Amino acid sequence: MGLFHNIFGMPNTTQQTGASGTKRSVLSSGNHPVTFTKGEIVKGEVTDLRSNEVTIRLNDGQTLHAKLNTAMELSIGQKADFFVQETNDVLITLKLLSDGDTSFTESAIDKALEASGLPKSAHAVSIVRSLLTAGLPVNKEMIQKMMQYSASNKDVELSTLTTLLKHNLPVTKENATQLQAYRNFEHRLLGQAVTLTSALTEAFQFDTVPSSFTEGLLTHFFAEPFASAEGLPSYGQPSASAEGLPSFRQPFAGEAVSSGLQYPSFPEQSTEPSSVPSVSVASAYTNQTLSEEFCPLKSFLTDTEYQKLESIVDSPVFEGEEFFELKQDLTNGTLTANKLFSAISAAKGHSEKITSLFKEEPFLSSLLGKTLLNRFVLTPEELTKDNAIEDFYKHAMKDLAKLTELSSEQDSSAAMKTVADTASKMQENIQFMNSLNHVFPYVQLPLRLTEQLTHGELYVYTKKKDLSAKNREVSILLHLDMDALGPTDIHITLLQKNVTAKFYLNEPDACELVTGQLSTFADALQKKGYTLNASVTKRTKEPDIVNDFMDSGEAVPMKRFIFDIRA
Numbered sequence: 001m002g003l004f005h006n007i008f009g010m011p012n013t014t015q016q017t018g019a020s021g022t023k024r025s026v027l028s029s030g031n032h033p034v035t036f037t038k039g040e041i042v043k044g045e046v047t048d049l050r051s052n053e054v055t056i057r058l059n060d061g062q063t064l065h066a067k068l069n070t071a072m073e074l075s076i077g078q079k080a081d082f083f084v085q086e087t088n089d090v091l092i093t094l095k096l097l098s099d100g101d102t103s104f105t106e107s108a109i110d111k112a113l114e115a116s117g118l119p120k121s122a123h124a125v126s127i128v129r130s131l132l133t134a135g136l137p138v139n140k141e142m143i144q145k146m147m148q149y150s151a152s153n154k155d156v157e158l159s160t161l162t163t164l165l166k167h168n169l170p171v172t173k174e175n176a177t178q179l180q181a182y183r184n185f186e187h188r189l190l191g192q193a194v195t196l197t198s199a200l201t202e203a204f205q206f207d208t209v210p211s212s213f214t215e216g217l218l219t220h221f222f223a224e225p226f227a228s229a230e231g232l233p234s235y236g237q238p239s240a241s242a243e244g245l246p247s248f249r250q251p252f253a254g255e256a257v258s259s260g261l262q263y264p265s266f267p268e269q270s271t272e273p274s275s276v277p278s279v280s281v282a283s284a285y286t287n288q289t290l291s292e293e294f295c296p297l298k299s300f301l302t303d304t305e306y307q308k309l310e311s312i313v314d315s316p317v318f319e320g321e322e323f324f325e326l327k328q329d330l331t332n333g334t335l336t337a338n339k340l341f342s343a344i345s346a347a348k349g350h351s352e353k354i355t356s357l358f359k360e361e362p363f364l365s366s367l368l369g370k371t372l373l374n375r376f377v378l379t380p381e382e383l384t385k386d387n388a389i390e391d392f393y394k395h396a397m398k399d400l401a402k403l404t405e406l407s408s409e410q411d412s413s414a415a416m417k418t419v420a421d422t423a424s425k426m427q428e429n430i431q432f433m434n435s436l437n438h439v440f441p442y443v444q445l446p447l448r449l450t451e452q453l454t455h456g457e458l459y460v461y462t463k464k465k466d467l468s469a470k471n472r473e474v475s476i477l478l479h480l481d482m483d484a485l486g487p488t489d490i491h492i493t494l495l496q497k498n499v500t501a502k503f504y505l506n507e508p509d510a511c512e513l514v515t516g517q518l519s520t521f522a523d524a525l526q527k528k529g530y531t532l533n534a535s536v537t538k539r540t541k542e543p544d545i546v547n548d549f550m551d552s553g554e555a556v557p558m559k560r561f562i563f564d565i566r567a
Contacts, residue, residue, distance in 0.1 A: 036064075036084050036087065036092055037084065037087070038084055038085070038086065038087050039083070039084060040083075040084045041081060041082070041083060041084075041097065042056065042058070042064065042066075042081070042082040042083075042084060042094060043058070043059055043079075043080075043081050043082075044056040044057050044058040044059060044064065044079070044080075045057045045077065045078070045079050046074050046075065046076055046077065046078045046079075046080065047063070047076060048076065049074055049075070049076060049135065050135075052067060052068045053065065053066070053067055053068065053091075054066055054067075054068055054074065054094070056082070064092075065091065066082075066091055066092045066093065066094045067091045067092070067093045067094070068093070068094055068095075068096075069085050069086075069093050069094065069095045074096070075108055075132065080096060080097075081096075081097045082094040082095060082096060082097055083095045083096075083097040108128075108132060108138075109125055109128045109129060109132070112128050112132075112138040112139075112143070113125075113128060113143075115139075115140070116138075116139065116140035116143050116144075117140065118140065118143060118144075123147075123150070124143065124147070126158060127143055127146045127147060127150065127158060128143060130146070130158035130159055130161075130162050131143070131146065131162060133159070133162070134159070134162035134163065134165070134166050135166070136162060136165060136166060145165075146158070146161065146162070146165075149161050149165075149171045152173065153171075153173060153176045156176040156177070156180055157180065157183075160176055160179050160180050160183065161176060163179060163550055164176065164179060166550075167438075167439045167550060168438075169435055169436075169438075169439070170435075174428050174431075174432070175432055175435065177428075178428060178429060178432035179432070181429075182545050183544075183545075185542070187429060187444075187545075188444070188446075188455045189376070189426060189429055189430070189444050189446050189455075190376075190377065190444075190446040190447075190453060190454070190455045191455070192422055192425060192426045192429065193373055193376035193377070193426070193446060194373065194453075195418065195422050196376075196403070196418075196419060196422040196423060196426065197369040197370070197372050197373040197376075198369060199415045199416075199418035199419045199422065200368075200369050200372065200403075200415070200419050201365050201366050201368070201369035202415040203413060203415035203416050203419065204355075204358040204359060204365035204368070205358070205359060205362050205365050205366075206415065207413040207414075207415050207416060208413070209355055209358070209359075209416075210355075211351035211352040211354075211355045212351070212409075213355075213406050213407070213409070214351050214354055214355040214358070215351040216402075216406045217403075217406060218341060218344060218345035218354075219345055220399070220402045220406075221341070221345075221372060221375070221399070222338065222341040222342040222344070222345040223342075223345060296329075296333055296334050296335055296336055297309070297335050297336060297337060297340065297367075298333040298334075298335070299333075301363065302363075305363045308361055308363070309330065309340075309364075310330060312357060312361070312364075313326060313327055313330050314327075315353075317347050317350045317353055317354065318343065318347060322346065323343060323346075323347075326339065326340070326343040337367055337370075337371045338371060340367075341368060341371060373453075374448070375395070375396070375399055376396055376399075376446055377446045377447060377448040377453060378392055378445060378446060378447055378448065379447070379448050379449075380447070380449070383445075389443055389445075393430055396426075396430065397427060397430060400423045400424075400426050400427045400430075401423075401427065403419060403420075403423040404420055404423040404424050404427070407419040407420035407423065408420045436545075436550075439550060440459070440460075440550065441459070441460035442457070442458065442459050442460075442545065443457070443458050444456070444457055444458075445457065445458055447480070451483070452482070452483045454480055454481050454482055454483075455480070455481045456478065456479065456480045456481075457478070457479040457543065457545075458476060458477070458478055458479075459476060459477040459478075459479075459543065459545075460474070460475070460476045473493060473494065473495045474493070474494045474495075475491070475492070475493045475494075476491075476492050476493075477489060477490070477491050477492075477543060478490040478492070479543050484510070484513075485505055485507075485510040485513065485514065486505060486506045486507055486510055487505075487506055487539060487542070488503065488504070488505055488510075488514075488539075489503075489504040489505075489539060489543060490502070490503055490504075491504070497529060497530050497531060498530070498531050498533070499525055499530050499531065499532050499533070500532075500533045500534075501521070501532060501533070501534040501535075502534070502535050502536075502537065503534070503535070503536045503537070504536075504537060504538070504539035504540070505536065505538070505539050506538070506539050508538075511536045511537070511538065514536050515536045518532075518534045518536070521534065522534065
């Protein structure tokens with residue numbers, strides 16, 4: 001079964017399943033079902049093209065509506081042969097097998113160049129071909145514009161440039177770089193955040209870090225009075241017991257990162273009573289318990305490290321009544337990372353000594369890096385708060401701007417240069433994500449679960465014609481990369497009080513595990529007045545932000561309808 005289900009108002013379909021389960025039927029123009037089987041050859045004339053969907057008039061006069069497996073050089077009126085590559089529960093997927101009219105595309109390119117008065121160079125042909133594939137105008141102005149964009153972005157694929165044009169996104173080097181990274185699955189903010197904080201730790205341990213950098217860093221991130229600076233950053237403050245340091249691995253430390261500062265206006269979360277059940281998908285089928293990240297330092301530092309920390313706190317740097325609570329918490333074993341670094345930031349006039357401490361005691365600089373990483377991830381619990389995503393990204397942009405400023409002022413060691421470059425790229429990533437939300441609702445969710453950090457992505461899509469309807473349908477796709485389950489895709493559709501959830505996983509064991517927890521998910525929704533129809537199946541593909549969303553129909557901005565992220 002395919003992962004994505006078309007909800008953009010395609011023609012009605014009827015379904016017929018044979019013994020093999022591979023046959024599907026679509027309605028013809030004459031209301032007579034036409035049945036196809038995987039591997040069958042389809043011949044006909046193209047009568048309509050919309051992104052990656054095609055309507056074909058078959059040789060017997062009937063009409064077939066299908067999905068194309070990739071962008072194809074097709075035009076309305078062209079005759080072609082197709083191979084039925086996949087049959088799912090909505091549309092069959094076709095692959096271009098042979099062009100029944102091989103001169104059609106070349107003729108269209110020749111005519112476009114001739115009408116524009118442009119010579120037929122190989123580059124000009126490629127540009128016109130890319131415009132035709134994207135369904136963009138092929139007049140002289142557009143061709144010349146594409147030539148200019150191509151000259152300014154020599155390492156960028158033409159399809160990337162036409163995608164930006166198609167969706168009215170600024171064709172800049174930054175946007176082209178970001179979209180290319182999204183195409184290549186190199187866009188993950190979590191991986192960039194790990195790279196950033198790891199480089200910062202390395203700079204303190206192995207390079208010469210100016211005391212001005214240390215003072216600026218601690219002042220920005222830990223300027224609040226350390227006696228009350230508990231737990232997570234203020235935008236995600238939990239209860240007093242939820243303090244401290246994230247327990248984390250580095251899943252993307254070697255991941256490639258992709259290559260300005262306005263606050264993003266991410267999908268709005270309505271403050272009105274929502275028709276969507278406020279049940280976290282993650283907490284619905286995962287036992288969420290307090291992990292190491294919420295524990296005091298004593299619970300995860302080694303005895304030797306804790307003794308060194310006691311020695312540091314007993315030094316002249318922390319003399320004075322204002323450090324009484326710091327020393328008391330250390331003695332009682334209740335001191336957390338944020339309290340520690342808030343206290344260090346309050347030790348004015350000792351920035352040189354503190355900088356040397358980070359170098360002399362590797363556990364201290366490592367602790368700082370992990371604590372800062374905490375600012376670039378969300379928890380499922382935080383997602384239940386109003387405006388959680390928007391607030392998270394506003395604070396992330398402020399933090400990244402400060403890191404870029406501080407690290408750019410220093411003589412560039414390799415590690416410090418990585419800090420500056422990665423912080424800058426993360427800002428560009430967030431701003432591009434904000435631009436994407438004018439095309440379709442999408443946001444990355446760097447998540448911190450019980451025992452791991454995970455990359456998450458949320459896509460929202462629905463039928464445009466249903467948005468103003470009373471009984472509108474809302475549909476989302478949540479993608480997660482999980483340690484135990486592997487890549488996980490959760491497709492959820494809500495219609496009135498009925499929730500349909502489809503879990504897609506790679507491994508049979510993971511499917512069995514999630515299947516065993518569906519009753520817990522159903523019970524949680526039932527308490528809120530919702531019914532659940534859930535299924536688990538094998539995952540067939542990676543969500544592709546470009547092919548599956550930007551090139552698969554019109555999406556509608558999330559802010560135009562009420563949708564609660566907590567569902």
